[in-house]
Amino acid sequence: MDIVSSLGSGFGVALQPYNLGLAVIGCFLGTVIGALPGIGPVNGIAILIPLAFSLKLTPIESMILLTSVYYGTMFGGRISSILLNIPGDAPAVMTCLDGYPMALKGRAADALAISAISSFVGGTLATIGLTICAPLLASAAIYFGPPEYFALFVLAVVAVGGVGTGNPAKTLIAGILGLVLSTVGIDPASGVPRFTFDSFELYDGIDFVVAAIGLFAISEFLMFLTDREGGQGKRLPVGQIRSSFRDLIFPAATLRSSALGFVIGVLPGAGATMASFLGYTLEKKLSDKDGTFGKGDPRGVAAPEAADNAAAGGNLVPMLTLGIPGSGATAIMLGMLVTLNIQPGPLLFERQPELIWGLVAALYVSNFILLVMNIPLVGVFARLLTIPTRYLMPFVVVVSYVGVYSISNSPFDLLLMTLFGILGFVMRKMGFSMIPLVLGMLLGGPMEQNLRRAMQASGGDWAILVQSPLSVGLHVVSIAMIAAAVTFELRGRRRARAAAAP
Amino acid sequence: MTIRTKLGLALKGALVLGAAFAVSGFAGPKPECIAPAAPGGGWDFTCRTVGRLLQELKIVDRPVQVVNMPGAVGAVAFAHVAENRSKDGNLIVAASSVGMTQIAQRRYPGDADKMRWVGMLGADAGVVLVKADSPYKTLGDLITAMKGNPAVAVTGGSSGAGGYDHLRLLLVARAAGMGAADLRKIRWVQFDGGSTAVTQMLGGHIGVVTTDLGEISGFVESGQVRALAVLTQDRLPGKFANLPTAREQGFDVVGLNWRGFYTGGQVADGDYDKMVAGLKRLYDSPEWKETAQKSGLTPMWSGGKEFEAFARKSVNDLRELSRDIGVIK
Amino acid sequence: MSDRIVGAGLILLAAWYGWAAGEYEAPFADPLGPAAFPQLLAPVVAGLGLWLVFRPDPEPDWTGGRVLVLQAVSVGLMLAYALLIVPAGYLLCTTILAAALAALLGARPLPAAASGAAVSVGTYVLFTWGLELSLPGGTLFAGS
Numbered sequence: 001m002d003i004v005s006s007l008g009s010g011f012g013v014a015l016q017p018y019n020l021g022l023a024v025i026g027c028f029l030g031t032v033i034g035a036l037p038g039i040g041p042v043n044g045i046a047i048l049i050p051l052a053f054s055l056k057l058t059p060i061e062s063m064i065l066l067t068s069v070y071y072g073t074m075f076g077g078r079i080s081s082i083l084l085n086i087p088g089d090a091p092a093v094m095t096c097l098d099g100y101p102m103a104l105k106g107r108a109a110d111a112l113a114i115s116a117i118s119s120f121v122g123g124t125l126a127t128i129g130l131t132i133c134a135p136l137l138a139s140a141a142i143y144f145g146p147p148e149y150f151a152l153f154v155l156a157v158v159a160v161g162g163v164g165t166g167n168p169a170k171t172l173i174a175g176i177l178g179l180v181l182s183t184v185g186i187d188p189a190s191g192v193p194r195f196t197f198d199s200f201e202l203y204d205g206i207d208f209v210v211a212a213i214g215l216f217a218i219s220e221f222l223m224f225l226t227d228r229e230g231g232q233g234k235r236l237p238v239g240q241i242r243s244s245f246r247d248l249i250f251p252a253a254t255l256r257s258s259a260l261g262f263v264i265g266v267l268p269g270a271g272a273t274m275a276s277f278l279g280y281t282l283e284k285k286l287s288d289k290d291g292t293f294g295k296g297d298p299r300g301v302a303a304p305e306a307a308d309n310a311a312a313g314g315n316l317v318p319m320l321t322l323g324i325p326g327s328g329a330t331a332i333m334l335g336m337l338v339t340l341n342i343q344p345g346p347l348l349f350e351r352q353p354e355l356i357w358g359l360v361a362a363l364y365v366s367n368f369i370l371l372v373m374n375i376p377l378v379g380v381f382a383r384l385l386t387i388p389t390r391y392l393m394p395f396v397v398v399v400s401y402v403g404v405y406s407i408s409n410s411p412f413d414l415l416l417m418t419l420f421g422i423l424g425f426v427m428r429k430m431g432f433s434m435i436p437l438v439l440g441m442l443l444g445g446p447m448e449q450n451l452r453r454a455m456q457a458s459g460g461d462w463a464i465l466v467q468s469p470l471s472v473g474l475h476v477v478s479i480a481m482i483a484a485a486v487t488f489e490l491r492g493r494r495r496a497r498a499a500a501a502p
Numbered sequence: 503m504t505i506r507t508k509l510g511l512a513l514k515g516a517l518v519l520g521a522a523f524a525v526s527g528f529a530g531p532k533p534e535c536i537a538p539a540a541p542g543g544g545w546d547f548t549c550r551t552v553g554r555l556l557q558e559l560k561i562v563d564r565p566v567q568v569v570n571m572p573g574a575v576g577a578v579a580f581a582h583v584a585e586n587r588s589k590d591g592n593l594i595v596a597a598s599s600v601g602m603t604q605i606a607q608r609r610y611p612g613d614a615d616k617m618r619w620v621g622m623l624g625a626d627a628g629v630v631l632v633k634a635d636s637p638y639k640t641l642g643d644l645i646t647a648m649k650g651n652p653a654v655a656v657t658g659g660s661s662g663a664g665g666y667d668h669l670r671l672l673l674v675a676r677a678a679g680m681g682a683a684d685l686r687k688i689r690w691v692q693f694d695g696g697s698t699a700v701t702q703m704l705g706g707h708i709g710v711v712t713t714d715l716g717e718i719s720g721f722v723e724s725g726q727v728r729a730l731a732v733l734t735q736d737r738l739p740g741k742f743a744n745l746p747t748a749r750e751q752g753f754d755v756v757g758l759n760w761r762g763f764y765t766g767g768q769v770a771d772g773d774y775d776k777m778v779a780g781l782k783r784l785y786d787s788p789e790w791k792e793t794a795q796k797s798g799l800t801p802m803w804s805g806g807k808e809f810e811a812f813a814r815k816s817v818n819d820l821r822e823l824s825r826d827i828g829v830i831k
Numbered sequence: 832m833s834d835r836i837v838g839a840g841l842i843l844l845a846a847w848y849g850w851a852a853g854e855y856e857a858p859f860a861d862p863l864g865p866a867a868f869p870q871l872l873a874p875v876v877a878g879l880g881l882w883l884v885f886r887p888d889p890e891p892d893w894t895g896g897r898v899l900v901l902q903a904v905s906v907g908l909m910l911a912y913a914l915l916i917v918p919a920g921y922l923l924c925t926t927i928l929a930a931a932l933a934a935l936l937g938a939r940p941l942p943a944a945a946s947g948a949a950v951s952v953g954t955y956v957l958f959t960w961g962l963e964l965s966l967p968g969g970t971l972f973a974g975s
Contacts, residue, residue, distance in 0.1 A: 145707030203574040390936035414913030460862030
């Protein structure tokens with residue numbers, strides 16, 4: 001089929017005034033919802049499904065609304081990461097690392113602008129990827145079986161080791177504790193409840209959002225009490241975009257991360273969080289020559305943002321071509337399609353070309369809308385920081401609680417969140433970084449389940465883990481990363497010793 | 503994570519409609535449907551579709567609020583209703599054979615009699631699938647090979663070991679005369695959903711999938727996979743009429759995944775009867791028939807007392823079977 | 832010292848975690864079983880705990896006294912919030928929490944109370960009307 005003419009007719013659909021209006025509404029609501037701590041893409045979409053029903057939208061209109069909300073939440077999640085050091089949703093966790101230090105230096109507006117631009121680039125490149133090679137990619141994704149997924153998750157866990165700052169042992173401890181926490185709840189393969197203390201609230205495991213918001217938002221408040229008493233009540237300077245446009249784009253970082261993010265997004269089950277995290281790690285490995293990452297390096301904002309938006313686009317590939325959800329957000333959209341009597345799967349491209357191409361065109365459009373909408377908003381958001389902290393911090397705490405509660409309706413989650421806040425405070429005081437913990441929680445489940453699946457398939461023969469070139473290749477990369485880290489660490493220590501010696 | 507949503511976000515105008523057509527099929531002011539799973543799955547679909555139709559057909563005068571309460575294959579929602587909502591006459595909870603299997607294997611806090619079973623609206627057919635280029639042309643081919651070596655093909659589906667997808671495969675194998683020891687040797691891999699299992703099969707990672715037809719019907723139609731058998735009483739109507747049943751191939755197994763609802767165990771008779779009547783009206787509408795067929799469900803009605811008896815019987819049957827096969831002690 | 836305590840705590844955690852995992856058994860056809868992965872993690876946790884016991888970082892600067900009291904009070908307030916939100920209702924609980932936290936941070940009583948009420952009502956309106964997510968109205972005082 002001729003892509004250009006199909007896409008052309010797709011734009012014909014997407015640019016109809018009503019559809020355009022839906023995209024604008026979706027983008028705006030998505031940005032707002034994404035910025036609220038605790039409510040991410042999954043819930044953002046779920047919240048808006050009823051709107052689609054009550055407006056009696058057609059399938060294509062619904063999908064335009066929902067995907068623009070989806071892209072919008074990916075844009076919005078970074079706002080609270082940068083301004084408040086609280087990730088608005090899971091993929092925005094990595095943006096805290098350099099975004100918040102930038103804000104502390106008075107470059108909040110720059111960081112917001114950088115993330116908006118790289119999000120746009122990542123999202124648009126992913127949409128181009130989706131346009132050109134969706135069916136091809138979908139057929140490649142099926143080569144990832146349980147052993148290959150296991151290798152991929154091992155690689156990701158190994159990469160976690162490179163994220164923390166300070167004592168490497170503490171980074172490892174945080175990461176492993178994350179894996180430990182991920183085993184809480186019912187084991188999907190066998191149905192056995194593990195480490196639940198017979199409490200039904202824990203049967204579904206510890207919700208990642210509850211843990212992350214507690215670790216970041218609540219501990220931030222407790223930290224602030226200490227800092228204030230220490231006499232360093234920090235007052236963040238207000239930001240206008242101070243840099244020229246040229247200083248806000250980082251082509252190499254953005255392009256690399258977009259490509260990586262898209263590929264990871266195409267793999268079902270890997271998702272945007274893993275993409276933003278690997279995008280950040282890759283960029284740090286490649287370009288952190290002066291050790292500025294983690295201290296407010298703008299490339300540390302550009303890379304994860306490009307990667308997570310690219311992954312969001314990549315996630316749509318298996319959803320549209322195979323009918324399998326690559327993430328929670330696409331799972332809901334699939335459910336929506338089915339409810340509207342559209343059967344996603346291998347025949348969707350043939351049977352509903354106008355839906356697919358209209359949707360693809362709408363993705364380009366909403367990305368553009370988001371960029372245009374977000375740049376002027378930068379100043380508005382950055383001005384949030386002029387609210388005196390004694391009012392802003394309680395506001396943040398309250399919004400975190402209400403965000404978590406409104407989604408789960410569970411007071412237990414609020415208690416858990418507070419406990420994670422105390423844990424986060426102790427960890428920060430003692431020099432543990434929290435991001436490995438959070439990543440460990442996310443990666444542990446799929447890592448274990450794919451190992452179990454591989455073993456079920458092989459009847460307990462471990463050799464299955466290294467039987468395909470793909471999994472061998474991934475394991476080799478993991479081993480190389482460990483070797484490089486160990487060498488680096490030892491060399492650093494030898495140098496320190498040499499310097500200490502007279 | 504649980505997600506709470508309400509239908510009818512923007513158009514509060516629905517309220518006005520409600521006042522005009524006060525012919526409520528359900529009892530109270532705020533009808534609610536709990537989907538004991540995350541958005542996107544079968545239970546979520548049941549709640550959302552039925553909720554939408556209930557409102558469209560004016561069986562309820564307010565939008566049906568769909569609440570996702572995932573966890574432990576429905577056990578979390580079951581516990582929640584048993585503890586907090588057992589008298590709530592506005593609440594229905596999506597249920598299916600998958601949940602009954604969990605109850606039968608005592609994975610829920612309580613037995614079927616803890617709830618009142620309202621009714622079922624349709625059923626999804628179980629299918630046994632292989633890749634289009636598989637050497638197994640019929641169910642007989644596969645079973646003969648498995649009798650020789652139970653581990654000859656890796657099987658998989660959307661449920662964990664001992665769950666409903668797995669049980670259906672074991673039922674077929676048992677019907678062919680395979681003993682309990684051999685059944686245990688069959689390799690089973692759990693995936694997050696039927697379509698994921700099928701794509702893993704297309705990638706060559708597993709050889710056989712047993713799951714519901716509805717979710718994966720696209721793959722059957724496109725010819726990428728071959729359905730060795732559908733696990734229904736008779737052949738399906740419509741576009742899948744060409745698929746052979748297991749029964750006609752000599753394996754007397756029916757594995758339907760019905761879709762229906764339960765409500766709290768202490769709901770008043772009046773409320774319960776209204777619910778049954780409301781669902782019956784929905785079932786009788788052409789809209790439901792159309793929706794069901796498009797999503798691969800065969801419309802099938804059972805409600806009230808009859809359905810209560812059915813639910814208890816199927817729990818007992820599944821429990822006996824699970825014990826026979828060795829899934830539970 | 833703090834690092835050593837945490838290290839020892841991790842070793843205990845690992846011991847319990849590995850032991851508890853040993854109780855889990857797959858009922859059917861699962862070669863690896865639900866115990867293997869936790870039992871793989873447990874020794875790593877213990878090893879890293881041991882590392883921390885022998886190679887601790889310098890003692891962090893734990894602020895004591897007044898700050899500790901303030902922190903304890905705020906955590907207490909947050910826990911009470913979680914326990915009371917359903918019976919006492921969202922608006923009341925949130926007003927008190929936001930006002931009290933602002934006061935803890937040094938706001939004067941009147942502005943603190945005003946900001947608490949504003950935050951509470953504002954978020955209530957946003958979530959219940961804007962996003963149509965239900966928040967508890969409270970049963971203690973409403974009578975129903």
